[in-house]
Amino acid sequence: MPLPTDEKLLALSSDLIAQFDTLFGLHPSFRPAHAKGVMLTGTFTPSPDAVALTNAPHVMRASTPVTVRFSSSTGLPLIPDTDPNGNPRGMAIRFHLAEHSHTDIVAHSADGFPTRTGGEFLEFLKALATSDLAAPSDPAHPKPVEIFLGSHPAALAFVQMPKPFPESFGREAYFGVTAMQFINADGAARHGRYRIVPEAGVAHLEDAGLPAKGPNYLFDELTERLAAGPIGFRVAVQLAKDGDVTDDATIHWPEDRTVLELGTISLTAFVADEAKEQQQIIFDPIPRVEGIAPSDDPLLELRAAIYLMSGRRRRAAVRE
Template sequence: MKKTIYVLLAVPFALALIASAEAQEAPAQPATPTQLVDALNGVFGQHAGARAVHAKGVVLEGQFTPSPSAASISKAVHLQASAVPVTVRFSNFAGIPDIPDNHALASPRGLAIRFALPGGGSTDIVAHSFNGFPSPTADDFRDLLIALGTSGPDAPKPTPLDGYLASHPVAKAFLTAPKPAPESFATLPYYGVNTFRFINDAGKVTFGRYQFLPVSGAHYLADAKAAKAKPDYLSEEILQRLAKAPARFKLVVQVAEPGDKLDDPSTAWPNSRPVVELGTVEITRAVADNVAAQKSLMFLPNNVPAGIEPQDPMINARSAAYPVSFGRRQ
């Protein structure tokens, strides 16, 4: 791993480099899928066979058992009575395939899950371990990535990132918020930051966001212990954990109330919002061939069955960009 990449990527996480400056002018045209992936590659580099972001991960299997309350919110077939198989991928944030698990840019962690639907087909959820997103729109996210990618250690001051963060306090808060290293992939909550419409059999519509809550509770490493952790401690730990017992998450939907922003993933809803339990994800084993699974899997946030529909426009923007990254890593 090149030292210069780490120096570049450390920029947004160093408070000392965040200065007041005039905001850079945003591009006039909407972000295209290729532009989003190019911008991610501009930050993390392009690595053969690797995803543009969340490049390092581990693929596992298990099942999802719906709760009795799930059908009240959606008629989706996997939220009715029967348990269904799932494929789960935990990952580190950065688009660098060998990033150490205890590196600052390994957070937020990712959780992507594919449900095998009764009768065939699938549906996906993509989440990460921070309740929020740095940008409200795909266009704004592209601009942030461009600012990151052009603000290396040799860039004149104030850098493009300085200017961007001076006028985007939500992005600044996201990039500089504490993100402690977890004890395990299984001891983190994960948040689906985009809003979906859930429709039940009676036609009732509920707007909500997914959350995965660890049954064992949220547990983190002390800073001193995290600093000494092995580069692959998370993937090693989850395999050891599953050899003893399944890892379980409660899948819930946080329900919007009037006034909550439905098209802005950078704004987290208050914890006081009600939640509806959809069921339990039980992760039991690793896939037979992790390398092959990493290569073949592509999770799409807009891969949804009847009874669930995208509400936030960023859902479709993300789903259009992922195939571009998938094609490059093949």
């Protein structure tokens, strides 16, 4: 995957990575966001109805091997699982189509995103970095982040959205941030957003139960869950109707929109030599595969550039 040639896009990507470093400290051998993570392997099996939506390779074959990375928010590699800043949690899926051929889904456990553009997101991160939220008695008000949220209602709604602690990575729902365009073999195209739902059901902790949990409870629980059997998810797509906004990640579509199941994922083991693979794999939010195309959402190219730039930095840090 080559870097884009758009100089403004590259500059914004660099600025965002630098801002993450400002917020969380410099950890070059880890991702600047969602640094703490774990990787599992398994299989994707398509639904018979999926071919009506897309002729993507992993929908047209009987099954496809997958690698899945679960993660916690922030760029802190050792953030406790009980820290509220670890929410929303992340889930990235790689479908291994052939040697050196794949397509990915990148999702998180909050249905939405705080800003429509990368420039607004950079403003948001800068406002967070210059606001001492740990000092609520500070008479200096409004703080920069309060000013930003006051003028960006979508960001305020995202910040105020409930982000409960999951009982398990395997009992959380995950949402694609941006819309994609799905094209079937007849050329019919529909926009949709991914929804990934655990087969065991969604389950969140009650506030009273959180103090009893250890700093790595989500990661430790996966070991126990895998020992009991495969961890299953249903991969679905919420379909837009004509007139729905498809290029703005801050806008939700009504819940009455059709949700079509693409297939199921069964996770059966941790990735072998996981530490090495964590450094090597670079997920791509742009599908780059027949049957699924990116929407016009401005976040897509930016996110792809950030993931690639930070991935190259991560690999270089390991080699040094």
